[in-house]
Amino acid sequence: MRPEVRAFVAEGPLPDSDASEEEIDGRVRQLDAIGKPVTGEEARALVARFGPDDCYGVAWTLLHLIETGPNPVLAVEPAPDADEWHQSLYRRAAAL
Template sequence: MALRREVADLVMAGPLPDEDAEVEAISEAQRLIERISKPVTDDEAQALATLFGPDNCFGLAWTLLHIIETAPGASGAQYTERTDNEWVQLLNARVEAGRSLAEGER
């Protein structure tokens, strides 16, 4: 799986910190996220989906989710890593909702 440098840097940093983390850790996560240009590839989206932390991280989780959804295959993706995480569950639920809407339009 080939990842662009800015995506690989965020992946190497690990999951988003929780809202109780030091300001520096949250700021670094934000800096790394802001470096990612959209759209991301399907492989990058899969890698980024492993980075959700335990909470919203002051909105960074939503930003990450929206970046993931820019992948060309996002509407049919299945995020199978860390399925116990509420953000991964939300991603999968959004994919399923979109699929259901598309099927209803046919």
């Protein structure tokens, strides 16, 4: 796994929309530093880093980055109570 991905993953899930602008901007810079496409291993690690909301659209950036890797990242349909990001990733891959 590339250092840029390890650094992003090490920071934990994306913050929620109540986070400071500085924290959100830092996570955006980390995502922007990750070259595309991601590997399958990287995509699986990134899937675990969605936060509780869309983080002012940063979650969409993360979703699109994950989708640059081999699909499907989620081979099994998420449980009905899974967050919207896991549901979206699965539905979008199933639509291909």
